[in-house]
Amino acid sequence: MPYDPHAPTSEERDKAYAGIWIGLGANLVMLAAFAFRLGPQLEGFAGLIVGLNLTIYALSGRFDEHFKSLANFGFLCLATVIGFWLSAQGLLTVVEGAYSIGEGIGATAAGATVPNDDFTIVLPAFMNSAYLLAALAGAAFHAGFLFQHLRGPQ
Amino acid sequence: MNNRLKVLRAERDWSQAELAGHLDVSRQAVNAIETGKHDPSLPLAFRIARLFSMPIEEIFDDGF
Numbered sequence: 001m002p003y004d005p006h007a008p009t010s011e012e013r014d015k016a017y018a019g020i021w022i023g024l025g026a027n028l029v030m031l032a033a034f035a036f037r038l039g040p041q042l043e044g045f046a047g048l049i050v051g052l053n054l055t056i057y058a059l060s061g062r063f064d065e066h067f068k069s070l071a072n073f074g075f076l077c078l079a080t081v082i083g084f085w086l087s088a089q090g091l092l093t094v095v096e097g098a099y100s101i102g103e104g105i106g107a108t109a110a111g112a113t114v115p116n117d118d119f120t121i122v123l124p125a126f127m128n129s130a131y132l133l134a135a136l137a138g139a140a141f142h143a144g145f146l147f148q149h150l151r152g153p154q
Numbered sequence: 155m156n157n158r159l160k161v162l163r164a165e166r167d168w169s170q171a172e173l174a175g176h177l178d179v180s181r182q183a184v185n186a187i188e189t190g191k192h193d194p195s196l197p198l199a200f201r202i203a204r205l206f207s208m209p210i211e212e213i214f215d216d217g218f
Contacts, residue, residue, distance in 0.1 A: 010171065013180035066183035066192045151191075 013064050023053035024142040030135040043131065050138045054078075070145045077144030078137045085136070089127050096121045156215040160188045162206050177201055 026049035033043040057063070057071045100121065107113075126132055163173050163184075170188070174181045177198065186192035194202065194214075203210045 007178065010174040010178065010180060013174075014182065017180065017182050064179040064183045065195050065198060066186050067180065069192065149186075149191075 008062050013067070016063050016067050019053060019056075020142065020145055023050055023138070024146070026050045026053075027135065027138045027142055030131075031139060034129070034132055034135055047131070047134065050135075054138060054141060070148045071141075073148040074141040074143075074145035077140040077147075081137045081140040082133065085127075085133055089123065092123055092127070093121055096123065155190065155193050156217065157187065157190070158213050159184070159202065162208075162213065163188075176205055 026046045029042065029046040030050060032038065033046060058075065063071070159173075163170070168176075170184045171181045174184045177184070178201075179198065183192065187194055199210050199214060203213060206213065
């Protein structure tokens with residue numbers, strides 16, 4: 001193994017695990033701030049901590065292999081949440097769009113006029129919140145990390 | 155995967171933190187390997203084998 005004068009010590013590697021708990025706490029604050037409208041400052045501060053944590057975990061190579069394997073599982077969970085979210089949003093859009101078109105065709109066939117507004121696809125408001133998606137994705141990362149930490153390899 | 159890391163560490167009277175220092179990993183990583191929650195990579199397995207001056211297969215047992 002090549003010598004790296006800037007390689008983190010064992011104690012510094014230990015601290016990375018403490019960072020997960022800080023990130024988890026900030027993530028819970030993100031969700032609470034969104035749910036209870038606790039204000040943009042708190043939302044932003046918690047988001048900053050979670051965002052920096054996730055970025056460092058994804059891009060930095062200065063963690064040991066055990067930490068990286070746990071983080072990899074966390075990122076797998078994170079990607080799964082984003083995938084489910086996009087799939088659900090796409091499905092709702094298709095269903096809503098199909099309903100609007102069907103309604104329009106039916107009304108036209110019956111001789112009625114249909115306002116253009118009826119063709120507008122309206123999704124639930126929370127589905128357009130990038131902040132909520134980011135908070136849920138972050139929560140999935142932390143949950144996955146801790147789950148894998150407790151479970152171990154199968 | 156079963157391993158003798160805990161026994162070998164105890165024979166040298168090392169703490170998990172001391173072993174982690176020798177291997178350049180975290181204490182949590184040593185604990186995870188000892189409890190079977192983490193299978194080390196090949197480079198780390200070689201480092202462990204070199205540290206204890208033993209062949210890898212005498213430290214790790216894959217059950218076959």
